[in-house]
Amino acid sequence: MRTAPGPRLLVLKVGGSVLSDKHTTGATDYAAIDDFAARIADLHAEQPGRIVLVTGGGALCHPVGLRIKADRTDAYAAVALTEPAFAMRWAWTTRLRAHGVRAVPLQVSAMYTERPDGTVVQTEAVERLLRAGALPVLSSDFVVTAAGTLRIFSSDEVPALFTAERFRPLRVVALSDVPGILTGGGAVLTAVDPHRLDEIRGLLWSRPGDATGAMDGKVEALAALARDGAECVIARGERTQPLRHLFAPMTEWPPATPRTLIAVGAHR
């Protein structure tokens, strides 16, 4: 029996929803970050140099994002996001280092820019760190747009830095506070064809006041990556559960792990 190979690179996004409750307490859960850091340290020990961590913003970044979106006068308002975004990268970096990982925070704004003729991606620092067996820690931030202004670059967009051939096969796993795209009654949509998003759009939602569009924006971003060849997975972030299956072929994931796979060739 042939099994699909595992990924060469895993971009692991831990959603802000897992690290804080941006709708109620407004606090970042640093104990959750520490728990996840321990799980990621275990995974990284087995797969050094093959993981890029992307931290969601959560409670720290959410109110800043809302203020930026409400600003109608300052085309550079998004620069305000750099402060909470650095704080999140640093929180992960210190806790991963405490677990023995060579974690290194890097600012995406310096590595990705938009131009009228396309995007420019410059990831030499990330690639050199990966080759050295280290763990780059990325996050949301601002990005320079084709018009020369700034916009918010959501953590869901960050995996787009790694779609070049040399990173493939690429897997993107987004850990969230839900186990995938819900169909109602607690069931999870197992697989989504990224070319047929229209069929499931009724299942997505965007909470009022959300800075980045919640599941709607996440699925759009992941589907774009999937159309470009990445294997994208939404799963629930469980801070006490091992993450070792994240490098296994999807067919070998623990049966009790609900998730939504978004990939070309995936079907419901």
Place this chain on the structure above:
Amino acid sequence: MRTAPGPRLLVLKVGGSVLSDKHTTGATDYAAIDDFAARIADLHAEQPGRIVLVTGGGALCHPVGLRIKADRTDAYAAVALTEPAFAMRWAWTTRLRAHGVRAVPLQVSAMYTERPDGTVVQTEAVERLLRAGALPVLSSDFVVTAAGTLRIFSSDEVPALFTAERFRPLRVVALSDVPGILTGGGAVLTAVDPHRLDEIRGLLWSRPGDATGAMDGKVEALAALARDGAECVIARGERTQPLRHLFAPMTEWPPATPRTLIAVGAHR
């Protein structure tokens, strides 16, 4: 009479010594940053898109730098510098923005890496911001070495990102707590040939316990840039004095402005 043209790009480094007294109080002088930000805002209004600001670390970064240098076991210890370095970039960014400048902090570590076959410089984000008339705010940080470890990248080294032809003529001005290289008795060496550093080495000094080598390291870094064609100047940072002469040919600088010029063709 022919006069040399002014620079296309000015890399303005404001030394940590101007912003704090790292040898006594250990405090960052945020009022000084605000004063300099006002002067830089005036200069930037006249020369938008032609200035890159590099902030020295000073009191915030100095003790972290010493701890990193003392560390004999962790090849990734320099990652600790990212926290105070971001704090310095952010202090400048907020104060420059308060003075109406589109200041944008960017992490040098993501734009510069060392390899066995040379360095890789990726400054697209900086260049796009300059073309948009904005002011990139850079600082010291870690850098990935050819060996795949990290080392401290001093703010004196940051101008090396801008030696490419498209940035020339390049001027680097380092504002310090002294008016240049002192010859004794308060006199300042007017000009230094970067190919003949040996002749003046007796005038340089390195204070014990300094993380970056003080004037010694600064002059070495500037001389390397000057040998590569940049026009480098050390001058005293005066928080209440206009900075408009920084784009003028050296012959047109105010006569009462002591400074040391380090450039090919400069002579004592």
